[in-house]
Amino acid sequence: MTNTLEIDGLRLHLPGAARPVLAGIDLTVGARETVALVGESGSGKSLTSRSVLRLLPPGATTEGRVAVQGQDVLTMDAKQLRQLRTHTAAMIFQDPRAAINPLRRIGDFLTESLRLNADTPAQQADERAVRMLDAVGLGERVLRQYPGQLSGGMLQRVMIASALMGDPALILADEPTTALDVTTQAEVVGLLDDLRERFGTGLLFVTHDLGLAAAISDRVYVMYAGRIAETGPAEALFDRPRHPYTAALLRSTPRLDAPQGRLAAIKGQPPSLKEELTGCPFAARCPFATQACAEELPPHRPVPGEPDRLVACHHSDQLADQLAGSAAHD
Numbered sequence: 001m002t003n004t005l006e007i008d009g010l011r012l013h014l015p016g017a018a019r020p021v022l023a024g025i026d027l028t029v030g031a032r033e034t035v036a037l038v039g040e041s042g043s044g045k046s047l048t049s050r051s052v053l054r055l056l057p058p059g060a061t062t063e064g065r066v067a068v069q070g071q072d073v074l075t076m077d078a079k080q081l082r083q084l085r086t087h088t089a090a091m092i093f094q095d096p097r098a099a100i101n102p103l104r105r106i107g108d109f110l111t112e113s114l115r116l117n118a119d120t121p122a123q124q125a126d127e128r129a130v131r132m133l134d135a136v137g138l139g140e141r142v143l144r145q146y147p148g149q150l151s152g153g154m155l156q157r158v159m160i161a162s163a164l165m166g167d168p169a170l171i172l173a174d175e176p177t178t179a180l181d182v183t184t185q186a187e188v189v190g191l192l193d194d195l196r197e198r199f200g201t202g203l204l205f206v207t208h209d210l211g212l213a214a215a216i217s218d219r220v221y222v223m224y225a226g227r228i229a230e231t232g233p234a235e236a237l238f239d240r241p242r243h244p245y246t247a248a249l250l251r252s253t254p255r256l257d258a259p260q261g262r263l264a265a266i267k268g269q270p271p272s273l274k275e276e277l278t279g280c281p282f283a284a285r286c287p288f289a290t291q292a293c294a295e296e297l298p299p300h301r302p303v304p305g306e307p308d309r310l311v312a313c314h315h316s317d318q319l320a321d322q323l324a325g326s327a328a329h330d
């Protein structure tokens with residue numbers, strides 16, 4: 001069966017950068033699968049997810065392949081792209097207030113894409129809007145309301161309903177709960193997960209919150225400086241991190257089961273896009289780095305005895321115990 005999303009060797013260059021901002025991303029999302037993409041600010045999570053809809057900054061150039069339902073997005077013409085964005089894949093952004101025009105009624109916002117891009121008759125589009133509002137727990141009256149009349153949590157539900165309007169195979173959610181309070185966050189995450197199951201979509205969930213990634217995802221990709229540092233099933237990866245960056249991220253994440261534990265910030269800064277990189281991009285901040293790390297880019301290698309895992313670290317095998325220990329006891 002084809003994967004819902006397949007990204008192979010995606011490289012993305014931006015004008016003025018000394019190195020590719022995405023340096024060879026390989027990532028898949030299967031049908032009905034929830035995949036989390038995690039990493040620090042600036043690692044390239046949003047650009048990766050935006051590439052799937054080809055929503056890229058001006059002057060960006062790409063290499064590699066991004067396929068949704070087997071169709072290559074990077075070579076689509078305008079008509080195919082419209083079809084992709086209306087019916088095949090949809091994006092939910094971080095801040096619903098910034099993504100929804102405050103001067104238009106919710107009903108118009110929800111039905112616009114179907115009416116304009118798919119020639120759906122207004123009545124049919126309205127009926128679909130009512131069904132999708134119901135699916136996200138909102139009543140029909142919301143259709144006639146304006147964004148300013150709704151809370152942030154309700155507006156994010158409207159965004160989710162809007163993403164479902166075209167019956168997509170894939171939903172891309174880029175930090176969809178960051179602008180919400182904690183209780184509403186949990187509700188929205190639970191809702192996304194229910195809807196994924198009910199409508200059979202794949203979900204790519206972008207977040208810097210490892211707790212959230214662990215709670216919602218089947219598989220995880222950990223991203224650092226435009227590369228995948230490590231990937232694998234969520235439980236295995238968080239229990240037994242194999243990349244020093246993953247272990248450091250876990251140590252800097254608050255844990256409910258170890259409230260007294262100290263949070264260790266990761267020392268140093270991610271490399272700037274003005275710097276060229278040789279070797280492992282994490283080497284400058286890595287407590288285990290050796291000469292080889294500064295000189296040679298570590299390839300992605302399987303983890304012995306652990307299916308479906310890949311890690312890009314020269315010393316991953318020797319560090320296994322130390323990394324797992326540091327994640328469990330801090």
Ligand SMILES: Nc1ncnc2c1ncn2[C@@H]1O[C@H](COP(=O)(O)OP(=O)(O)OP(=O)(O)O)[C@@H](O)[C@H]1O
Binds near residue numbers: 014208
């Ligand atoms: N439109 C743009 N023009 C120039 N540089 C950009 C643009 N968008 C992103 N970048 C740069 O590309 C890199 C990756 O950005 P991206 O937004 O994908 O990061 P991210 O992982 O989503 O971070 P965050 O957690 O802050 O959202 C960053 O260094 C960013 O400054």
Ligand SMILES: [Mg+2]
Binds near residue numbers: 045
């Ligand atoms: Mg982002």
